[in-house]
Amino acid sequence: MPRTAARTRWRLGLATTALLTAAALVPAPAHAEDVTDYAITVDPSAQGAAIDDTMYGVFFEDINRAADGGLYAELVQNRSFEYSTADNGSYTPLTSWTVGGTAEVVNDSGRLNERNRNYLTLGAGSSVTNAGYNTGIRVDQGKRYDFSVWARATSGTTLTVSLKDSAGTLATARQVAVKGGWAKYKATFTATRTSNRGRLAVASSHAAALDEVSLFPRETYRNQPNGLRKDLAEKIAALKPGFVRFPGGCLVNTGSMEDYSEASNWQRKRSYQWKDTIGPVEQRATNANVWGYNQSYGLGYYEYFRFSEDIGAMPLPVVPALVTGCGQNKATEDEALLKRHIQDTLDLIEFANGPATSTWGKVRARMGHPKPFHLTHIGVGNEENLPKEFFARFERFRTAIKAKYPDITVISNSGPDDAGTTFDTAWQLNREGKVDMVDEHYYNSPNWFLQNNDRYDSYDRKGPKVFLGEYASQGNAWKNGLAEAAFMTGLERNADVVKLASYAPLLANEDYVQWRPDLIWFNNRASWNSANYEVQKLFMTNVGDRVVPSKATTTPDVSGPITGAVGLSTWATSAAYDDVKVTSADGSTLLSDDFSGDASKWKSSGRGSWSIQDGQYVQTDTAAENTMVTAGDPAWKDYDLHVKATKKSGKEGFLVAFGVKDTGNYYWWNLGGWNNTQSAIEQAVDGGKGTLMTKPGSIETGRAYDVDIKVRGRQVTLFLDGKEWGSFKDDKPAEPFRQVVTNDAKTGDLIVKVVNAQSAEARTAVDLGGAKVASTARVTTLAADGDAVNTETDTPVTPVTSMFRGVAPKFTYTFPANSVTFLRIKQR
Numbered sequence: 001m002p003r004t005a006a007r008t009r010w011r012l013g014l015a016t017t018a019l020l021t022a023a024a025l026v027p028a029p030a031h032a033e034d035v036t037d038y039a040i041t042v043d044p045s046a047q048g049a050a051i052d053d054t055m056y057g058v059f060f061e062d063i064n065r066a067a068d069g070g071l072y073a074e075l076v077q078n079r080s081f082e083y084s085t086a087d088n089g090s091y092t093p094l095t096s097w098t099v100g101g102t103a104e105v106v107n108d109s110g111r112l113n114e115r116n117r118n119y120l121t122l123g124a125g126s127s128v129t130n131a132g133y134n135t136g137i138r139v140d141q142g143k144r145y146d147f148s149v150w151a152r153a154t155s156g157t158t159l160t161v162s163l164k165d166s167a168g169t170l171a172t173a174r175q176v177a178v179k180g181g182w183a184k185y186k187a188t189f190t191a192t193r194t195s196n197r198g199r200l201a202v203a204s205s206h207a208a209a210l211d212e213v214s215l216f217p218r219e220t221y222r223n224q225p226n227g228l229r230k231d232l233a234e235k236i237a238a239l240k241p242g243f244v245r246f247p248g249g250c251l252v253n254t255g256s257m258e259d260y261s262e263a264s265n266w267q268r269k270r271s272y273q274w275k276d277t278i279g280p281v282e283q284r285a286t287n288a289n290v291w292g293y294n295q296s297y298g299l300g301y302y303e304y305f306r307f308s309e310d311i312g313a314m315p316l317p318v319v320p321a322l323v324t325g326c327g328q329n330k331a332t333e334d335e336a337l338l339k340r341h342i343q344d345t346l347d348l349i350e351f352a353n354g355p356a357t358s359t360w361g362k363v364r365a366r367m368g369h370p371k372p373f374h375l376t377h378i379g380v381g382n383e384e385n386l387p388k389e390f391f392a393r394f395e396r397f398r399t400a401i402k403a404k405y406p407d408i409t410v411i412s413n414s415g416p417d418d419a420g421t422t423f424d425t426a427w428q429l430n431r432e433g434k435v436d437m438v439d440e441h442y443y444n445s446p447n448w449f450l451q452n453n454d455r456y457d458s459y460d461r462k463g464p465k466v467f468l469g470e471y472a473s474q475g476n477a478w479k480n481g482l483a484e485a486a487f488m489t490g491l492e493r494n495a496d497v498v499k500l501a502s503y504a505p506l507l508a509n510e511d512y513v514q515w516r517p518d519l520i521w522f523n524n525r526a527s528w529n530s531a532n533y534e535v536q537k538l539f540m541t542n543v544g545d546r547v548v549p550s551k552a553t554t555t556p557d558v559s560g561p562i563t564g565a566v567g568l569s570t571w572a573t574s575a576a577y578d579d580v581k582v583t584s585a586d587g588s589t590l591l592s593d594d595f596s597g598d599a600s601k602w603k604s605s606g607r608g609s610w611s612i613q614d615g616q617y618v619q620t621d622t623a624a625e626n627t628m629v630t631a632g633d634p635a636w637k638d639y640d641l642h643v644k645a646t647k648k649s650g651k652e653g654f655l656v657a658f659g660v661k662d663t664g665n666y667y668w669w670n671l672g673g674w675n676n677t678q679s680a681i682e683q684a685v686d687g688g689k690g691t692l693m694t695k696p697g698s699i700e701t702g703r704a705y706d707v708d709i710k711v712r713g714r715q716v717t718l719f720l721d722g723k724e725w726g727s728f729k730d731d732k733p734a735e736p737f738r739q740v741v742t743n744d745a746k747t748g749d750l751i752v753k754v755v756n757a758q759s760a761e762a763r764t765a766v767d768l769g770g771a772k773v774a775s776t777a778r779v780t781t782l783a784a785d786g787d788a789v790n791t792e793t794d795t796p797v798t799p800v801t802s803m804f805r806g807v808a809p810k811f812t813y814t815f816p817a818n819s820v821t822f823l824r825i826k827q828r
Contacts, residue, residue, distance in 0.1 A: 006813070018067075022313075036761070037761075037762050037763045037764065038762050038764040038765070039552065039553045039766075040550060040764055040765070040766045040767065041550060041552075041769065042549070042751070042767065042768050042769065044548055044750070044770070044771040046548075046768050047462070047546065048493070048547030048548055048549045049493070049496035049547045049550075049744065050496070050546050051495040051544055051545055051546060052242070053231035053242055053543075053719050054243050054500060055242055055491075055492075055495060055499065055501060055538070056242055056502070056539060056543065057241040057243030057245060057247070057313060057314070057502045057630070057639075058239060058243075058313075058503075058506050059245040059249070059470060059502040059504045059506060060244060060245070060246045060247070060506050061248045061250070061251060061504070061505055061506070062247065062248070062249075062289060063250075063298075063505050063514055063515050064505060064507060064508035064509055064515060064518060065509035065512035066507035066508070067298075067299045068133075068294070068298065069294075069509055069512065070119055070232065070522065071299060071507060072228065072229070072231065072298050072299035072303075073221075073227050073228055073230075074214060074215070074216060074298055075138070075145070075216065076130050076137075076168075076200060077096035077130060077135045078093075078094075078130065078294070079129065079130075079212055080093050080119075080211055080212050080213075080282075081097040081105045081119060081120050082116075083344075084268060084288070084294070086288045087268070087288040087293055087294040088292050088293055088294070091293075092107035092325070093118055093287075095314060096130055096131050097128050097130055097751065098128065099126070099127075099128055100126060100127040100129070100203070101122075101125055101126025102126050103121065103123065103126055103128055104120070104121050105118050105120055106118070106119060106120075111211075112212070112282060115283055115617065116212070116283065117266060118211075120209065120211065120252075121208075121209050121599050122204045122207065122209070123204075124206045124207050125205065126203070127201055127203035127204070128202055128210075128213075128298075129200065129201040129202075129379045130200070130201075130213065132198065133511075133524055134201070134509070134523050134524035134685075135196050135523075135524060136195070136196060136198050136199060136509045136524070137195075137197075137199060137524070138196050138198065138525050138818065139170050139191040139198050139525040140162060140191055141152075141191050141193055142191065143190070143191050143218065143219060144188055144190050144219075145171070145188065145189045145190075145191065145215055145217055145218060146187075146188055146215070146216045146217075146218055147161055147174065147188065147200075147217065148185065148186045148214045149184070149202065149212060149214065150180045150182055150183070150184050150210070150282060151178045151182070151183065151210050152209040153178045153179055153204075153209070154180070154181075155179075155206060155207070156206065157177075157178050157208045158175055158176070158177055158204070158205045159175065159177075159178055159179070159205075159208065160174075160199070160202075160203045160205075161173060161174045161187055161203075161554070162197070162200075162201045163191070163198055163199070163200055164199055165195045165198050166197065167193075169192070170191055170192060170195055171189035171190060172189070172192070174187035176257045178208060182211075184282075188218075189383045189417055189581070193209045195518055196525045196658050203439060212281070212738075217230075220308075221233035221310070222310055224306070228447065231526075231527045231667040232305065235520050236311065236506070237310070237311040238537065239533075239540045240540055241251060241311065242314060242540075243308075243315070243316045243500060243502070244304065244307065244308040244311075244313045244315055245317075245379070245469055246304045246315075246317055246318070247304065247318070247336065248382060249318070250325070250382065250383070251271070251290060251295075252272050252318050252319065253320055253321065253323065253326060253328075253381060253382045254271060254324055254325070255270045255287075255288070255290065255324070257270070257332050257337055257341065258270060259273065259276075259340075260276055260286075268286070268288050269288045270287050270288075271320040272320070273341075273344065274300075274301045274319070274344065274348050274351075275347070276297055276299040277299075278301055278302050278351070278367065278389045279363070279367070281297075281298050283294070284297040284298070285297060290578070291514045291515075292514065293512070299609040300661065301317070301351070302364070302367050304317070305352060305373040305375075305674055306369065308373070309373060309558075311745065313376055314374075314376060315352065315374075316377045316378070316411075317348065317379070318379035318411075319341070319348065319378065319397075320381070321379075321382075321384065321388075321390055321393050321394055321397065321464045322337065322338050322393050323384045323386055323389050323393060324384075325381075325382060325383045325416065326416075327383045327414075327674070327675045327766075329386055329679075330394070331386055331389035336429045338393065340508050341397075342396060342400045345397060345401065346401065346404055347359075347360050348360075349378070349405050349408060352364075352372065352374075352375035353374065353375050354372070354791055355372075356370040356371075356802050365582065375408070376402070376407070378409070378411065379410075379413070379467075380397045380412065381393075381394060381413055382413060382770075383413060385415060385416060385422055387414075387415060387422055387425040390413075391412070391426070391429040391430075394412050395433065397410065398412075398435075404581075410436055410437075410553045411435075411437045411439050411467055412437070413469075414441075415441075417441075417442060417691060417694060418440065418442035418455075419691065419694060420678070420694030420695065420696075421696050422554075422678075422696065428437075431463050434464075435464045436464060436465065437465045437466070437499065437500075438467065439467045439468075440467070440468040440469065440471075441469055441471065441504075443472050443473075444473060444481035444647065444688070444691065445473060445554060445684070445686075445688030445689055445690040446473045446686070447483070447688065447734045448473070448683075448688075449473050449483040449484055449487040449734070450487075450735055450736060450757060451732045451733065451734045452732075453487055453490035453738055454490060455487075455490060455492060456493075459494070461497065466498045467499065467500040467501075468491065468500065468501040470504035470515055471484075471487075471501070471502075471503060471504065472505075473517070473688060474687075474688040474689065475517050475687075476516065476517040476518070476521075476531060476790070477531065477789050478785065478786055478787070478796070478797050478818060479757070479785050480517060480532060480688075481531040481535040481797065482535075482755060482786070482820065483538075483757060484503070484532060485538075485539070485738075485820045486735070486738040488738075489738045489740035489753060490738070492539075492544075492589065492753075493740050493790065494742045501542055502722070503532060503536055506518070506519050506520060507519070507521075508520070509522055509523065517532060517597065519532055519533045519536065520790075523792070528791065528792050528795060530789075530797075531784070531789065531790055531797035532743070534782055534790075534797050534798065534799060535820060538780060538782065538820060540802050541785060542751055542753070543752070544742025544743055544751050545743060545746075546701050546743050547740065547741070547742055548741040548742060548743050549741075550739065550740065550741040552738070553756075554702050554733070554775070555733065555735055556688060560639065561637040561638060561666070561711075561713045561714060562658075562714055562716065563635055563661070564576070564630050564634050564636060564660040564665075564667075565630050565632035565636060566580070566582055566630065566631055566633050566636075566656075566658050567628045567631070567656070567657040567658075567668070568580075568602075568617065568619075568643070568657070568658060569628035569653070569654070569668065570619045570627045570629065571625050571626060571651075571652050571673065572625055572650050572652055573619075573623070573625060573648075573653065573654065573672075574618070574620045574622050574647075574648040574649045574650050575645060575646060575648055575653070575654040575826075576618045576619075576645070576646045577595075577615040577616060577618075577636055577645050577646075577654075578594060578595060578615065578616045578617070578643075580592070580593045580617075580631070580641075580642070581593075581641075582632060582636070582639050582640070582641050582642075583639060584636075584638065585641075585712065586769075590636060590639060591631055591632050594615065594801045595616055595617045599612055599629075601631045602630065603629060603631065604629050605626070605629065605630075605663055606626065607624050607625070607627045608620075608624040608627025609621040609624070610627070610629055616646075622649055622650040622651070625825065628660075628666075630643070630657070634660065634661050634662070637711070638713070639711055640711070641656070641657065641658055641708065641709040641710075643656050643707045643708075644656060644704055644705070644706055644707070645700050645704070645705050645707050646702065646703065646704045646705070647701050647703070648702070651676065651681070652670040652674075652676050653670075653672020653676055653699030654670045654671055655669065655671070656671070656707050657669075659711065663687075664686050664687035665680065665685055665686065667682070667683050667692075667730075669681055669683075669707065669718055670682055671699055671705070671707070671720075676698045677696065677698060678695060678696045678697060679694065679695055679696075679697050679725075680694035680695070681694075681716075681718070681728060683730070684732075685804060692728050692730065693726055693728050695789055705721060706719075706721050706722060707719075714730050715729045716728055716729075716730070718765075726801075736755075736756065736758040737754075737762055738755045738756070738757075739753060739754045739755070740742075740753050741753070744824075747826075748826060749824045749825060750773065751823070751824055752766065752822070752823040752825065753820075753822050754819075755819075755820050756816065758818070759817065760784070760817055761814050761815065762815040763814045764812065764814070764815060766810070766811055766812065766819070767810050768815055769809075771827060772809075772828040773807055773809065773825050773826065773827055773828060774807065774825065774827075774828060775805060775806070775807050775808065776803055776804065776805050776807060776826075777804045777807045777824060778801065778803060779802045779822070779823050780801050780821070780822045781800050781820070781821045782797060782798075782799055782800075782801050782819060782820045782821075783799045783800075783817070783818055784796045784797045785818065786818050804823065807823075
């Protein structure tokens with residue numbers, strides 16, 4: 001993913017027969033009006049794009065503790081004592097464990113197996129206690145929990161295993177007799193109380209060695225061993241996804257490409273490699289997670305394939321292309337390593353699809369699944385910022401895959417952003433190379449999504465198809481869900497080009513967050529749907545089979561010039577600014593500051609450390625982000641801004657802002673952003689940023705740059721050291737009223753999908769083009785205040801179903817403010 005600078009509730013689907021009719025909950029249908037705000041015209045005689053059953057899916061990446069401590073149902077944290085500073089600087093092999101008596105984690109030849117490097121030695125009369133995740137181990141009264149441990153005790157010992165919290169016991173303790181070499185021992189608990197703060201304790205009467213200390217709820221998803229947390233899996237399944245993309249994401253294209261072996265000195269910071277993650281869990285490798293914690297790989301490729309099959313989704317794995325991304329940006333030149341990864345990819349396809357008699361099909365069968373998983377698509381690489389280096393390696397993978405498995409769709413990508421030099425170069429290479437499908441990723445502001453509903457209207461219908469593998473607006477408020485819904489109408493309209501799409505990320509444990517927004521939130525006791533989830537579910541469970549062409553009137557376009565004050569900022573960098581001058585179009589001076597005096601003209605956001613030093617305005621805090629200071633009048637328009645800027649130290653370059661209305665609404669020229677690898681124009685609207693244009697490049701430390709920005713109307717031209725760097729015109733409307741109509745071949749329904757992303761109702765005349773229809777429609781509405789956010793205890797964004805009895809070939813309907821409304825209309 002690129003850097004851009006409850007409870008479980010019963011859901012009401014459209015297919016349900018329960019119809020809520022409470023007047024306070026459903027939008028009141030409008031009567032015919034002489035004048036309406038909008039009009040939708042449908043042409044049922046025309047044929048739009050066919051929509052594949054697999055169009056909408058989910059993307060699972062182990063971020064925000066999505067796997068261990070999340071979807072993977074294991075309740076013990078650091079069960080194999082493998083935590084390391086390689087995972088997180090604060091970790092030790094005993095992280096999440098408390099020792100009573102004597103215990104030591106050792107790494108020697110007495111270990112359980114070669115790939116499970118560490119184990120615990122426990123002294124006589126000693127114990128260890130595990131704290132689990134979040135506030136502790138969650139247990140529910142009357143539910144059963146399965147304990148297991150690998151143990152060794154040459155002279156024999158008795159292990160006493162207990163579940164407890166600060167109030168006392170949570171289950172009757174179990175005693176396990178251990179004697180001899182390494183063996184697996186099991187016990188079962190039945191919880192006598194409910195607790196969110198449980199602890200698992202293992203005490204030994206005599207000296208013993210322990211590894212793989214595990215506790216699972218008996219009730220996992222589909223009651224499978226080594227299974228998934230039921231509530232989370234059920235929420236994902238309820239989306240009815242057409243595919244599951246896994247395992248990443250940045251997990252795939254970061255870190256070393258070496259394996260986990262003696263030859264690599266047991267490399268602990270590796271890319272996600274599928275062979276590390278299969279077989280008995282005690283024999284799987286461990287690895288650092290790029291998001292700052294450990295991966296046990298208890299949830300591995302076999303479990304991903306099994307889950308995809310269980311929920312009726314197409315598996316879509318992504319393998320490393322041997323070019324790192326996500327800020328690392330390095331191409332591996334080792335030919336032998338490249339060939340090994342290509343062979344690993346071929347082996348993966350055999351693992352998924354090969355007969356149970358094949359080498360890797362046999363491994364799958366031994367794990368419990370003799371039948372194939374029916375893999376049809378595979379992604380190579382993720383968000384590589386080096387498009388030429390990536391594509392050269394991608395072609396090597398594709399050639400090898402197609403030679404052996406010609407029916408497999410091999411997916412390329414276009415880098416980490418929605419536009420820019422990397423994006424353009426990647427797309428050119430993909431088109432020239434006649435690639436099957438290209439994976440696009442972008443995370444932008446709600447405003448960007450409202451502006452870019454037509455993004456795919458102009459894509460070449462004969463070129464590579466699009467897999468929108470990661471997208472989201474920047475937040476979990478209802479206004480974010482509205483913007484995404486508006487955008488999704490454009491995805492459906494262009495279903496002949498956009499073949500697959502998945503929101504990202506999928507899961508977030510509220511106590512371990514590295515990335516926001518996220519689709520499903522949870523802790524150790526509950527999970528809840530975000531507003532964005534409700535949008536995704538509404539679309540994913542009401543897709544239809546074909547688009548019915550339609551058009552709608554629009555909101556008046558953006559008018560008036562760009563207005564706003566000016567600003568200076570930094571991001572994890574120290575920088576100095578001098579000679580700031582703002583001149584109006586008629587030549588008069590609006591602002592001039594050479595910092596020979598004080599900084600009284602500038603207003604601070606409160607972030608960073610700004611001071612006058614040697615006639616310059618300097619920000620010295622290299623950890624602070626977005627340290628903006630502003631000067632001038634928010635009403636300024638048609639002006640020239642000049643700044644002299646110098647990077648002093650830190651990760652990035654500097655930022656010069658214009659059109660500044662307030663702290664959440666502005667434009668800035670981000671020079672040397674993204675770890676000093678590229679520069680971009682970004683626009684912030686209500687706190688969410690979107691990229692308007694980008695180019696590769698870096699900023700030199702210690703060099704003074706002349707930065708000039710010319711603002712005329714809505715046209716902006718940018719100059720760096722006297723040379724034109726680029727220009728743009730920001731005149732694209734953020735259209736709040738969007739719609740798409742599809743046909744469900746199975747039911748015969750017309751599905752009219754309307755998004756009204758504004759604070760006013762939209763009275764709308766709907767013309768169904770002479771279609772013969774029933775007089776009643778089933779309606780599902782999502783509506784809330786734009787800033788509403790679903791939480792564990794409050795879910796303001798929840799679907800409401802109702803009946804509308806005024807359907808006719810032409811009828812009027814009022815769509816509520818800030819709403820997404822689906823009308824399912826029976827055709828006669």
